[in-house]
Amino acid sequence: MSAVAKTLDVKGLNCPLPIVKTAQAIKELAAGDLLEILATDPGAVPDFNAWTKSTGNELVEQSEEAGVYRFVVKKKG
Amino acid sequence: MPARIVILGGGVGGTLAANLLTKELGRDAKVTIVDPTGMHVYQPGYLYVALGQANGQWLSRDERTLLRRDVDLVVDAAERVDTDAGIVHLRAGGSLPYDHLVVATGSRVVPEQVPGLVEGSYHFYTLEGAIRLREALRQFRGGRIHIGIAGIPYKCPPAPIEFTFMVEEYLRKRGIRDRSEITLLSPLNRAFTIESASKLVTPILEQRGVKIETFFNVESVDPSSGTVTSLEGQKLESDLLVLVPPHRGSAVVEASGLGDAGGWVPTDRMTLQREGFENVFAIGDATNLPISKSGSTAHFEAPVVVSRIASLIKGTAPKANYGGRVMCFLETGNRKSTVLRFDYENPPTPPKPSTFWHIGKWMFNRIYWVTLPQGRIPEMPGDKRRAG
Known part of the structure; x- marks a missing residue:
C-alpha cells in the first residue's frame, strides 16, 4: 500500500463539514493519491461510503478506534 | 461599585442577555450594549422579503425601544477588545472598560x-x-x-x-x-x-x-x-x-485575536465561556459551536450566560449549562410548516407539516417584538425541554 499523501483532521466537526473539507482536500491531490481522514462524527461513516460511491473515488480503508473514525480515500484516476 | 458588563452586538442574543442581566442583577451591574447601527433586524424575515411577502421596514426596529431603560446603548462599532486590560476600543475613539464581556457579534456574509x-x-x-x-x-x-x-x-x-x-x-x-x-x-x-x-x-x-x-x-x-x-x-x-x-465571524472578533481561522470564537459548549477566559462569554452565531447558527440558539444561550455572569458577580457556584437546544421552523409551502427541536443529545423528531406550525411561525414572527424587550422566551406548544 502506498503512503498517505495528506491527512485531513476533521475531528469535532459535524456533517456536512467532513465531506465538504474532503471534497476540497482531494482537489489538491493527484490521481491515485491517498487521502487519510480522521473524524469523530458517527454520521461520517454512511456519508463517506455514499460520497465515494457517488464521486468515483475509492474508499480503501475504514476503521474506528476510541471514537475516532479513520478513512483512507484513493483519488480516482 | 456595580460590575461593568459590556455586550458586543444588539442582535437576539445581545439584546436578550442585556435585558435579562439588568432584570437579574439590578443595581449590582451596569450593562452596556455596543451596536454599530443601533437598529435591530429580525433576520428570519429576509426570506419573506425575497418572495415579496414582506417589506424591509417590518424587519427592523430601533434597538433602544427593545432594551430595558437601565441598559446603556452605545451606537458605535467595537473595533478591538484588549482582553489583558479589559477594555473595548470603539471606532469613534472612545473606550469601555469591562469586568465581564459578552461577544454577541453574530456572523457576516462574505x-x-x-x-x-x-x-x-x-x-x-x-x-x-x-x-x-x-x-x-x-x-x-x-x-x-x-x-x-x-x-x-x-x-x-x-x-x-x-x-x-x-x-x-x-x-x-x-x-x-x-x-x-x-x-x-x-x-x-x-x-x-x-x-x-x-x-x-x-x-x-x-x-x-x-x-x-x-x-x-x-x-x-x-x-x-x-x-x-x-x-x-x-x-x-x-x-x-x-x-x-x-459566512465568517465578525471583524472585531478577528481584530482582537478572539476567533479561530473562520473568525468564530472558541467557546465551551456547556458554559459558553471563551476558552481560556473566565469573564468572556460568547453567544449566538459568534461561537464556534457545531450547532445551528440561528436566533433560537442565541435565545436559549442567553439565560445560561446571564446566570453564569450573575454567579461570578455574586460569588455563588455557577450552575447553568447550555444543553445545545435549538428550535427551527421549516416552511414547506402551501401554508404548512414543521418544526425542528433538538439539542446536543437528542436529534429532532419533526411533526408532519401542518397549518398549525405555519401559524405558529407567523405568531412567533410577531410576538418576537413583544417578548424580546421583556427578556422572555416564548415557549411553543408541546415543548417540554427547557434551556440549560
Whole structure:
C-alpha cells in the first residue's frame, strides 16, 4: 500500500463539514493519491461510503478506534 | 461599585442577555450594549422579503425601544477588545472598560470568497440581497432555478429548503411553474444534513417536482454562462442561481485575536465561556459551536450566560449549562410548516407539516417584538425541554 499523501483532521466537526473539507482536500491531490481522514462524527461513516460511491473515488480503508473514525480515500484516476 | 458588563452586538442574543442581566442583577451591574447601527433586524424575515411577502421596514426596529431603560446603548462599532486590560476600543475613539464581556457579534456574509458568486448568483442573507433576489424573481419568466449552499457554516440551516418550497409555490401562483425547473443542490447525499428532517422533506420535494442534486459542493460560478461548478467536478447551467454565501465571524472578533481561522470564537459548549477566559462569554452565531447558527440558539444561550455572569458577580457556584437546544421552523409551502427541536443529545423528531406550525411561525414572527424587550422566551406548544 502506498503512503498517505495528506491527512485531513476533521475531528469535532459535524456533517456536512467532513465531506465538504474532503471534497476540497482531494482537489489538491493527484490521481491515485491517498487521502487519510480522521473524524469523530458517527454520521461520517454512511456519508463517506455514499460520497465515494457517488464521486468515483475509492474508499480503501475504514476503521474506528476510541471514537475516532479513520478513512483512507484513493483519488480516482 | 456595580460590575461593568459590556455586550458586543444588539442582535437576539445581545439584546436578550442585556435585558435579562439588568432584570437579574439590578443595581449590582451596569450593562452596556455596543451596536454599530443601533437598529435591530429580525433576520428570519429576509426570506419573506425575497418572495415579496414582506417589506424591509417590518424587519427592523430601533434597538433602544427593545432594551430595558437601565441598559446603556452605545451606537458605535467595537473595533478591538484588549482582553489583558479589559477594555473595548470603539471606532469613534472612545473606550469601555469591562469586568465581564459578552461577544454577541453574530456572523457576516462574505460572498467574495467564492469566485463568481457576487456577480453570478442571488441570496437572501442581507436585506439588500433579499431585495435584489425579489427583483430577479419578478423578472423571471420561467427557466432553471438552482438553490444551494456555497459555504459552511451558514445561518439558519433549513432556510435553503424553505426557500425551495416557497419559490415553488410562488412560481405556481404566477402560473409559470410548468415552464420552470427547480433543483436543490445538496452537499450530502440527502436533502438536509439532519437525517430525520431529510426523510420528512424528501417526499414533499418529490411531490412538488423539485430535483435534488446530491454531493454538490459549490466551488465557483461563471456569471457569463450562468454555470455553477462543484468541487466534485460537476457543472450545471442555470437561469437563476440562489446560493447561500459563505459566512465568517465578525471583524472585531478577528481584530482582537478572539476567533479561530473562520473568525468564530472558541467557546465551551456547556458554559459558553471563551476558552481560556473566565469573564468572556460568547453567544449566538459568534461561537464556534457545531450547532445551528440561528436566533433560537442565541435565545436559549442567553439565560445560561446571564446566570453564569450573575454567579461570578455574586460569588455563588455557577450552575447553568447550555444543553445545545435549538428550535427551527421549516416552511414547506402551501401554508404548512414543521418544526425542528433538538439539542446536543437528542436529534429532532419533526411533526408532519401542518397549518398549525405555519401559524405558529407567523405568531412567533410577531410576538418576537413583544417578548424580546421583556427578556422572555416564548415557549411553543408541546415543548417540554427547557434551556440549560
